[in-house]
Amino acid sequence: MEDMLRNRLVQITASARETGRYWKQDMIRRHKNVCVYGLGKFFADVFADRNFKEIFHVNYLSDADPGKWGKKYEGIECIEPVKLKDIYELLLEMSIGQKFDFEKNEILQVYDLLAEEKSKEIYVELLANRLAPQLKRKTYPELCSPLDYFNGEIFPVTDTECFVDCGAFDGDSIRSFLCTAHDFERIDAFEMEGKNFQRLEQYTASLDKEMQGKIVCRHQGVWHERAVLSYGNEEKSSGEAYSMFKTSNQNHVTADRLDHILAGEKVTFIKMDIEGAELNALKGACGILKEQHPKLAVCLYHKLEDLWEIPMFVQSVSKNYRMGIRHHYAYGFEGTVLYAFCDE
Numbered sequence: 001m002e003d004m005l006r007n008r009l010v011q012i013t014a015s016a017r018e019t020g021r022y023w024k025q026d027m028i029r030r031h032k033n034v035c036v037y038g039l040g041k042f043f044a045d046v047f048a049d050r051n052f053k054e055i056f057h058v059n060y061l062s063d064a065d066p067g068k069w070g071k072k073y074e075g076i077e078c079i080e081p082v083k084l085k086d087i088y089e090l091l092l093e094m095s096i097g098q099k100f101d102f103e104k105n106e107i108l109q110v111y112d113l114l115a116e117e118k119s120k121e122i123y124v125e126l127l128a129n130r131l132a133p134q135l136k137r138k139t140y141p142e143l144c145s146p147l148d149y150f151n152g153e154i155f156p157v158t159d160t161e162c163f164v165d166c167g168a169f170d171g172d173s174i175r176s177f178l179c180t181a182h183d184f185e186r187i188d189a190f191e192m193e194g195k196n197f198q199r200l201e202q203y204t205a206s207l208d209k210e211m212q213g214k215i216v217c218r219h220q221g222v223w224h225e226r227a228v229l230s231y232g233n234e235e236k237s238s239g240e241a242y243s244m245f246k247t248s249n250q251n252h253v254t255a256d257r258l259d260h261i262l263a264g265e266k267v268t269f270i271k272m273d274i275e276g277a278e279l280n281a282l283k284g285a286c287g288i289l290k291e292q293h294p295k296l297a298v299c300l301y302h303k304l305e306d307l308w309e310i311p312m313f314v315q316s317v318s319k320n321y322r323m324g325i326r327h328h329y330a331y332g333f334e335g336t337v338l339y340a341f342c343d344e
């Protein structure tokens with residue numbers, strides 16, 4: 001069975017290498033020349049107000065409206081669609097090589113690191129769904145395990161945890177944690193976004209006094225260095241995608257290494273769901289991982305390459321970690337989590 005799965009993974013990576021298929025946002029970010037087609041309300045709201053041009057390397061604009069042809073937006077002239085064919089061919093020539101490097105075989109290395117057959121199968125099917133859908137044998141609903149983080153399937157949750165919740169949102173993970181653990185020693189909850197942090201504090205204030213005394217809510221980010229991070233005004237948008245853009249109404253928050261923030265503190269369990277910052281945050285927790293070997297529940301879905309880069313990084317920090325993977329969302333690629341633990 002394992003040989004069959006591994007052979008399928010080789011086929012999947014070969015297909016990805018040949019077609020260059022990967023998540024659209026990653027594709028846009030990795031290309032050096034991008035054309036935006038359609039200069040409607042979304043474009044008007046976003047392009048000038050945020051750093052869209054520089055973030056996504058936009059060099060060309062086009063629209064079906066003849067009234068926009070020849071006009072410049074942020075210094076870029078809008079061209080008529082009939083000219084896109086020539087531009088497309090030019091973009092192809094200028095963007096050669098903008099694909100993931102699958103030659104390192106890190107995907108296969110992660111497969112070999114996984115400690116159980118179920119994780120191996122989930123890993124293969126997730127990559128098939130995202131890289132080579134024609135090779136998939138299971139859909140996201142078939143891969144979904146509805147209970148996340150604290151279900152105990154890969155490692156147990158004890159009543160003596162020192163739990164670090166990175167991306168605490170409004171306290172939803174703490175609620176789930178408290179449904180599993182009858183008691184705990186300490187919780188450190190990190191949340192960057194201001195209104196979410198207010199909701200987090202409101203929730204923890206509703207708990208009994210003994211629990212409140214063991215929970216520290218921190219309005220800051222976790223990162224690989226001490227820094228001030230900014231994020232956009234999400235109220236202006238209809239969804240979370242805006243948080244990646246520079247905006248005229250930026251919010252700023254401090255961030256630091258977990259090694260610095262929690263120096264001298266006991267840590268037994270770290271959960272991370274922090275919008276693609278997981279790898280950098282883990283780099284900022286190297287000391288904790290090496291010295292204390294906490295259990296890990298780290299989201300892998302924000303960036304495609306996280307599916308192999310994060311497990312490889314954890315293994316590079318400590319070869320004692322055993323790893324498993326579960327998927328917790330039935331309607332798409334969101335919800336993939338790496339579970340890692342060390343045997344006592």
